[in-house]
Amino acid sequence: MDKPILKDSMRLFEPLGRIKSRSMFGGFGIFADETMFALVVHNKLHIRADSTLRKQFKQLGFEPYIYHKRGFPVVTKYFALSEEWYNDSEKALEIARAAHARAQVEKSSQAETKPTRIKDLPNLRLATERMLKKAGIEDVQQLHQTGSLEAFKAIRNSHTSEVSLELLWSLEGAIQGTHWSVVPLARREELLARLQH
Template sequence: MKRNNPVVEQSKAQLAALGKIESRTQFGGYALTVEKVVFAYINEDALYLRASEALHHYNAKRSLEPLVYRKRGMPVTLSYFKVDKLLWQDPEQLLHLSASSLRAAQDEAASKLVSLRLKDLPNLSLRLELMLHKVGISSVRLLCEIGSRQSWLKLRAVNKHIGLKTLLALEGAISGHHEAALPSAIREELYAWYLKTLRQHAAAEHLQP
């Protein structure tokens, strides 16, 4: 995984007022997120902000370059717009537009949570949706709030056959990844937690009279 990209670090520092900004590799660049909501991309060492009402008004005065990437050799234009040199030099305006991009992304994510069923998420089948319902996790919003580990523990409490694959599936469902496409660092962290949890459960069962 790429690390210490200077534009990633510059963006995190200059937009820190938005909250804890995290980055992950995507489309050959980086997605910037706050609480897992993507509001910006960094592509070829340039920052692009998600389209929003405030950015639309700003863009009407100063035409910003849209983000274009190639999919199967064909150019695809995304609703993200490049932060140019002039905007970088105006930290107050940049923060204002970035906050607007984040709000727009959050509003879209919230609306999707309302309409989505659990089985519509990556990796989740109707069977797993029904299992989650049985342990009190009846919505996408609730799954995201509880998180993959606690959700897995709830499932494991009623079905001891639930294993690592389900844990990875839950994490991917929450983060929007196919289970096989989870970043290696996340997979390793979950695997370590999974082994530790199994050992704790085994020790607890051994102590039972």
């Protein structure tokens, strides 16, 4: 990972709010005030696109970042800026500002339409919903009240086969409303320590 691109991008985006980065998608996500709008991966700056920006980015010839998950290609919403755009800080900041604003709108509309079914939470599927129901956790509210660790233990106790630790991270991410890969390492270590006691 070429850190200067990450550092330079973070410095460039300071006018957008409190900037921080987090390891994700094999690179580093860039957040302004807790909303991710950019990604630095493979030595390139990628900007998040909604349906409007996606059309604009494709017209400009920007390519979406594709990463592989369990051997399958996943096309992301993040498009690599061309060198011309990256080297023009005004243009890069302008497009990042638009991407950040749209990402915030999307985030707030998702918060308003909170899922009621477990399978609709981030990271979880119908199979997870069934496992949780078998363990006595019927809905999203009950999952939130139970917490990821106790829900994981309940599944482990009611499940006949071995349950992967990834499920614990998935449950924690689901409760926090994020992808399991962004659950902070410190929080994972805390959950693991509590699980082993």
